Amino acid sequence: MTTALDTAPATAAPDVTGPVDGAAREAAVPPGAAGPAGLADLADLAHEVRELVLRMGTSPHGTHVGGSLSSADILTVLYHRVLRLRPEDPAWAERDWFVLSKGHASAALYAVLAQRGFIDRAELDTYSRPGSRLAGHPLRRLPGVEFPTGSLGHGLSLASGVALALRRTGRAGRAFALLGDGELQEGSVWEAAMTAGHYGLDNLVAVVDRNGLQITGSTEDCVGLEPLGERWRSFGWATVEVDGHDLAALDEVFASLPHTPGRPTAVLARTVKGRGVPLFEGKKKSHSVQLSPRLFQRAMTGLNARRAR
Amino acid sequence: MTTPTIEAAPPGTVPEPDWQERYGVASRDVYRRTLVELAREDPRVFCVDSDMGGLETLFGEELPAQYVNVGIAEANLMGVSAGMAATGLLPYAHTISGFAATRACEQLKVDVAGNDLPVRVVVTHAGLSAGHYGPTHHAVDDLAIVRTLPNMTVVVPADAVETEYAVRATADLPGPLFLRLGRAATPLVHHEPYEFRLGEARLLRAGDDVTLVATGPYPVSMALEAHEALAGMGISARVLNMHTIKPLDRDAVLRAARETAGIVTVEDHLVAGGLGAAVAEVVTEEAPCRVHRIGVPDRFFDHVADERELLVEAGVSPERIIRAAASLVRPAG
Numbered sequence: 001m002t003t004a005l006d007t008a009p010a011t012a013a014p015d016v017t018g019p020v021d022g023a024a025r026e027a028a029v030p031p032g033a034a035g036p037a038g039l040a041d042l043a044d045l046a047h048e049v050r051e052l053v054l055r056m057g058t059s060p061h062g063t064h065v066g067g068s069l070s071s072a073d074i075l076t077v078l079y080h081r082v083l084r085l086r087p088e089d090p091a092w093a094e095r096d097w098f099v100l101s102k103g104h105a106s107a108a109l110y111a112v113l114a115q116r117g118f119i120d121r122a123e124l125d126t127y128s129r130p131g132s133r134l135a136g137h138p139l140r141r142l143p144g145v146e147f148p149t150g151s152l153g154h155g156l157s158l159a160s161g162v163a164l165a166l167r168r169t170g171r172a173g174r175a176f177a178l179l180g181d182g183e184l185q186e187g188s189v190w191e192a193a194m195t196a197g198h199y200g201l202d203n204l205v206a207v208v209d210r211n212g213l214q215i216t217g218s219t220e221d222c223v224g225l226e227p228l229g230e231r232w233r234s235f236g237w238a239t240v241e242v243d244g245h246d247l248a249a250l251d252e253v254f255a256s257l258p259h260t261p262g263r264p265t266a267v268l269a270r271t272v273k274g275r276g277v278p279l280f281e282g283k284k285k286s287h288s289v290q291l292s293p294r295l296f297q298r299a300m301t302g303l304n305a306r307r308a309r
Numbered sequence: 310m311t312t313p314t315i316e317a318a319p320p321g322t323v324p325e326p327d328w329q330e331r332y333g334v335a336s337r338d339v340y341r342r343t344l345v346e347l348a349r350e351d352p353r354v355f356c357v358d359s360d361m362g363g364l365e366t367l368f369g370e371e372l373p374a375q376y377v378n379v380g381i382a383e384a385n386l387m388g389v390s391a392g393m394a395a396t397g398l399l400p401y402a403h404t405i406s407g408f409a410a411t412r413a414c415e416q417l418k419v420d421v422a423g424n425d426l427p428v429r430v431v432v433t434h435a436g437l438s439a440g441h442y443g444p445t446h447h448a449v450d451d452l453a454i455v456r457t458l459p460n461m462t463v464v465v466p467a468d469a470v471e472t473e474y475a476v477r478a479t480a481d482l483p484g485p486l487f488l489r490l491g492r493a494a495t496p497l498v499h500h501e502p503y504e505f506r507l508g509e510a511r512l513l514r515a516g517d518d519v520t521l522v523a524t525g526p527y528p529v530s531m532a533l534e535a536h537e538a539l540a541g542m543g544i545s546a547r548v549l550n551m552h553t554i555k556p557l558d559r560d561a562v563l564r565a566a567r568e569t570a571g572i573v574t575v576e577d578h579l580v581a582g583g584l585g586a587a588v589a590e591v592v593t594e595e596a597p598c599r600v601h602r603i604g605v606p607d608r609f610f611d612h613v614a615d616e617r618e619l620l621v622e623a624g625v626s627p628e629r630i631i632r633a634a635a636s637l638v639r640p641a642g
Binding site: 022118140146147148151153154156157158159161162164165166169171175187188191192195196198199254 | 333375377390395400
């Protein structure tokens with residue numbers, strides 16, 4: 001079967017002609033539902049997410065710094081602009097669902113959950129410490145966390161089940177899953193991709209944090225993922241490639257979902273592991289780091305310098 | 310504990326031919342019919358298939374809006390079902406027992422049990438019931454695995470009658486269920502209505518000398534055969550149908566330990582980790598007594614035979630039960 005998608009260039013960038021009018025966007029969604037931030041606020045919010053991730057990285061066990069920083073912009077846009085959520089009512093029936101399939105990026109998730117008021121910011125200081133609800137991988141008991149994740153390859157099936165159920169019961173919500181690129185080596189991801197493609201779940205979005213690195217190095221040197229767009233498309237998905245650190249571009253992509261009616265959307269977000277902190281950028285060793293006070297200061301100096309540039 | 314929704318008719322009032330017509334088939338068939346009935350009454354009930362064969366017509370054609378086939382993808386089956394359950398649906402996820410308990414074990418653990426979601430994992434081909442299909446399709450380790458999963462309720466109906474009762478009794482269960490069925494028709498244990506109580510062992514035969522605790526179609530029917538033979542030897546054997554493996558009826562086990570000379574457990578499952586192990590765990594801590602575990606030994610079966618033949622070869626037979634029970638009552642020497 002030939003479709004227009006089959007011939008679409010894998011690198012098609014979203015057509016971003018200018019800043020999105022935040023006020024108009026917010027007027028179009030149910031009151032009090034979508035993320036409250038304006039487009040102009042996103043840079044500050046993303047910067048703060050990175051700072052909070054680094055702070056959590058000072059906890060005794062450290063954190064998965066690299067993948068949290070590569071996801072930071074994606075999560076910022078999702079939680080402040082895209083997902084229809086009610087922090088005061090996490091179980092709101094009309095909400096969008098988010099699954100952090102790459103559960104090791106929990107620190108970045110906790111940061112946006114705190115920004116949105118699901119949890120207190122003060123609780124972030126408990127990260128990974130005894131008695132905390134903020135584990136190295138998300139626990140379901142935390143408000144705003146739909147499913148506990150951490151074992152890779154689970155999230156897309158969960159999100160597919162949610163999307164399928166919402167559609168069959170006539171509900172408006174959508175399901176988003178954020179996957180790591182190395183995670184795509186898990187076969188169960190492709191079981192889910194095949195099912196979601198078959199059912200044409202256009203209320204389902206898989207965002208791939210394509211930072212290109214896994215623990216042992218490049219994904220392509222480990223077990224290669226390319227041609228990644230073709231792979232998703234061959235499973236019946238529409239794909240969009242986007243710079244995963246371009247907040248306006250991400251916002252535009254997420255504002256125009258589904259990309260293709262009748263198909264689930266895979267947003268392949270090109271990212272840099274450790275993004276925002278020169279010390280960690282593009283380095284596989286940024287995967288899991290415990291930041292000493294000195295290292296934290298160096299990382300913060302780098303983060304602020306990069307911001308000021 | 311959920312109470313059954315079936316009204317029990319007075320004993321002896323059910324005409325046997327109708328009963329036979331309704332239940333004289335595989336538990337799997339009675340299950341499927343019951344599921345369609347439940348789904349007609351409750352739109353939250355969904356049938357999630359993994360290309361099992363039969364459900365697509367029996368259920369899918371009848372109630373297409375409540376039917377989903379995820380294909381031959383058992384890990385995905387668990388995750389999709391968990392996702393559906395999280396939104397408020399009651400998915401009945403179908404696969405072969407071994408594929409649920411071992412292939413998709415992690416999804417079963419993390420996504421279903423870990424979230425305490427009302428996913429009903431309904432498995433067939435349990436134990437050695439897939440006989441001629443060979444060891445890839447034998448599931449004699451599933452109970453050992455699923456009973457260690459927190460939140461999981463584990464039910465093993467003894468026949469088609471109990472299957473319908475168990476399905477209805479668990480319809481509103483707030484957490485996950487593992488319902489373990491066989492493949493072909495097995496002997497009917499129940500010939501008239503009774504009150505099925507989830508988590509409560511059913512006393513099939515009273516007895517004071519020794520207790521036979523069995524789970525699953527052939528083990529229970531073999532225990533009943535053994536009861537008759539033991540009676541002929543002057544031994545009064547209590548027979549308990551332990552249809553709920555988890556939560557286990559500890560009280561019934563402890564009464565057996567205290568009131569009789571010992572316990573013989575019978576299962577179509579490994580002696581390691583299943584019913585026998587669960588019973589031994591209880592008595593070891595609270596009422597030490599002799600427990601003789603009859604089940605499948607630590608080996609694979611790599612030749613063709615039907616379910617009952619394989620069980621007998623494995624050492625699960627009325628004769629073994631009789632010998633074990635007699636030895637507990639009248640120790641040698």
